[in-house]
Amino acid sequence: MPAKEFRHFINGEWVSSTRTFENRNPADNSLIGLVHEAGKAEVDAAVRAAQAALKGPWGSMTVAQRTALLHKVAEGIERRHEEFVAAEVADTGKPRALAGHLDIPRGAANFKVFADLIKNVPTESFVMDTPDGGKAVNYSVRAPRGVIAVVCPWNLPLLLMTWKVGPALACGNTVVVKPSEETPATATLLAEVMNEAGVPPGVYNVVHGFGGDSAGAFLTAHPEVNGVTFTGETGTGEIIMKAAAKGIRPVSLELGGKNAGIVFADADLEKAVKGLGRAVFENSGQVCLGTERIYVQRPLFERFVAAFKAHAEGIKVGDPNQHDSTMGPVISLGHREKILSYCRQAVADGATVVHGGGIAQVPDHLAEGAWFEPTIWTGLAETSAVVREEIFGPVCHIAPFDTEEEVVRLANDTPYGLAASVWTSNLQVAHRLGSALDVGVCWINSWFLRDLRTAFGGAKQSGIGREGGVHSLEFYTELRNVCVRL
Numbered sequence: 037m038p039a040k041e042f043r044h045f046i047n048g049e050w051v052s053s054t055r056t057f058e059n060r061n062p063a064d065n066s067l068i069g070l071v072h073e074a075g076k077a078e079v080d081a082a083v084r085a086a087q088a089a090l091k092g093p094w095g096s097m098t099v100a101q102r103t104a105l106l107h108k109v110a111e112g113i114e115r116r117h118e119e120f121v122a123a124e125v126a127d128t129g130k131p132r133a134l135a136g137h138l139d140i141p142r143g144a145a146n147f148k149v150f151a152d153l154i155k156n157v158p159t160e161s162f163v164m165d166t167p168d169g170g171k172a173v174n175y176s177v178r179a180p181r182g183v184i185a186v187v188c189p190w191n192l193p194l195l196l197m198t199w200k201v202g203p204a205l206a207c208g209n210t211v212v213v214k215p216s217e218e219t220p221a222t223a224t225l226l227a228e229v230m231n232e233a234g235v236p237p238g239v240y241n242v243v244h245g246f247g248g249d250s251a252g253a254f255l256t257a258h259p260e261v262n263g264v265t266f267t268g269e270t271g272t273g274e275i276i277m278k279a280a281a282k283g284i285r286p287v288s289l290e291l292g293g294k295n296a297g298i299v300f301a302d303a304d305l306e307k308a309v310k311g312l313g314r315a316v317f318e319n320s321g322q323v324c325l326g327t328e329r330i331y332v333q334r335p336l337f338e339r340f341v342a343a344f345k346a347h348a349e350g351i352k353v354g355d356p357n358q359h360d361s362t363m364g365p366v367i368s369l370g371h372r373e374k375i376l377s378y379c380r381q382a383v384a385d386g387a388t389v390v391h392g393g394g395i396a397q398v399p400d401h402l403a404e405g406a407w408f409e410p411t412i413w414t415g416l417a418e419t420s421a422v423v424r425e426e427i428f429g430p431v432c433h434i435a436p437f438d439t440e441e442e443v444v445r446l447a448n449d450t451p452y453g454l455a456a457s458v459w460t461s462n463l464q465v466a467h468r469l470g471s472a473l474d475v476g477v478c479w480i481n482s483w484f485l486r487d488l489r490t491a492f493g494g495a496k497q498s499g500i501g502r503e504g505g506v507h508s509l510e511f512y513t514e515l516r517n518v519c520v521r522l
């Protein structure tokens with residue numbers, strides 16, 4: 037019998053479904069527990085609870101009371117840090133150190149940052165002259181949108197979910213969260229923290245299940261949902277946008293990418309290798325902002341490839357709970373199959389396999405897990421599907437370039453536009469690329485440095501809308517103008 041069951045959290049209470057599905061640990065394919073699968077009835081109950089909560093104590097709280105509660109939620113996550121880390125590690129297979137210093141602290145920070153922000157952001161005000169020689173004053177007020185559906189991916193489960201839930205609640209909305217079917221644990225644990233903190237029933241609801249024809253689709257199509265915020269694949273984003281069109285509900289979409297890393301010949305080689313080593317391999321390459329295409333200026337190309345290979349050889353793929361492991365498995369055996377198919381495609385397209393290219397060797401007790409080698413290719417044409425499509429694994433292709441103009445063209449030649457990481461010691465080049473690359477975030481001599489006050493989102497097919505800092509308020513509130521004739 038599995039030890040755990042992941043139930044829905046609706047109106048402050050645990051709710052079961054008759055249907056369940058298995059949640060497995062990608063490190064060894066062992067059964068973590070059974071997840072209850074929401075049907076239309078559970079989703080409807082969650083949305084109705086969230087609507088009712090808007091009119092209950094939550095809706096009449098002062099900003100100070102609301103934000104104090106969110107600080108208590110953050111403290112609750114911090115107090116139960118070890119439990120959150122263990123849950124995230126079991127669900128995703130990511131190294132304990134990564135979950136411990138990134139996912140869980142950022143999960144808590146997302147509540148604090150937006151609670152503090154909402155208290156300090158002014159709204160606009162204009163005094164106008166009226167035709168009869170008098171005056172009127174206009175001022176704006178922010179109102180919550182209502183019930184926000186939060187549909188989440190599996191790669192950074194708590195971090196990306198709270199990145200939406202934090203600002204949504206800070207702005208006075210209520211939420212119904214649909215975690216990824218691969219990673220139900222931390223959203224469920226957060227429900228316990230919400231109750232402990234005294235967040236009123238119905239403010240934070242969780243429904244488990246799959247996407248199409250399941251909880252995800254039922255939630256995003258629900259007519260009483262007032263806005264949908266989604267992080268996941270571009271194709272899913274298109275489906276969700278269609279669902280939200282019915283009833284004219286706003287969407288915030290953070291979608292896929294095929295991000296470029298660009299290394300100029302004058303870059304600090306050691307720092308570029310280390311930085312892009314993280315960008316390619318951290319979280320087994322399953323970071324939306326990660327790099328899958330690296331372009332290196334020709335004079336440095338051979339040296340970079342050799343140094344990057346040495347970096348990959350130094351990665352310790354192994355048990356996420358062992359302190360010296362630097363890379364865990366990928367999320368599932370199904371996802372590994374997808375990555376393997378790109379490996380076969382790379383070879384068929386004439387790639388040179390510089391490193392990896394297949395299933396990683398691990399001790400016998402982990403043999404059933406979704407292990408993969410850090411993988412580096414060179415020699416592919418830019419037209420290869422391996423260079424064009426998002427793979428979302430610990431893999432990259434490295435190609436040489438000659439001029440700045442050429443590399444800008446190569447980097448921008450994609451339907452995606454999420455992120456880029458540029459390495460150079462030339463300030464002019466750095467700033468020129470900062471504006472020439474068609475992406476939502478461009479890092480210079482760095483990667484994944486995130487100031488939560490800055491705008492975050494994708495260009496082109498990598499998303500719609502910006503979140504972070506005041507930009508999150510634009511999505512999670514409706515700005516009203518009040519015009520008073522004086």
Ligand code: NAD
Nearest residue numbers: 188189190216246247248252253268269272290291292324
């Ligand atoms: P996914 O699109 O398969 O699933 C994401 C969520 O959507 C899951 O909860 C899933 O159940 C749900 N879903 C699937 N089909 C649905 C439907 N028809 N209606 C409603 N909900 C549905 O994505 P994933 O595999 O979980 O995550 C990986 C993807 O997420 C990658 O493409 C990655 O680039 C992207 N991502 C983007 C960002 C960003 O900030 N831009 C961040 C993280 C991940």
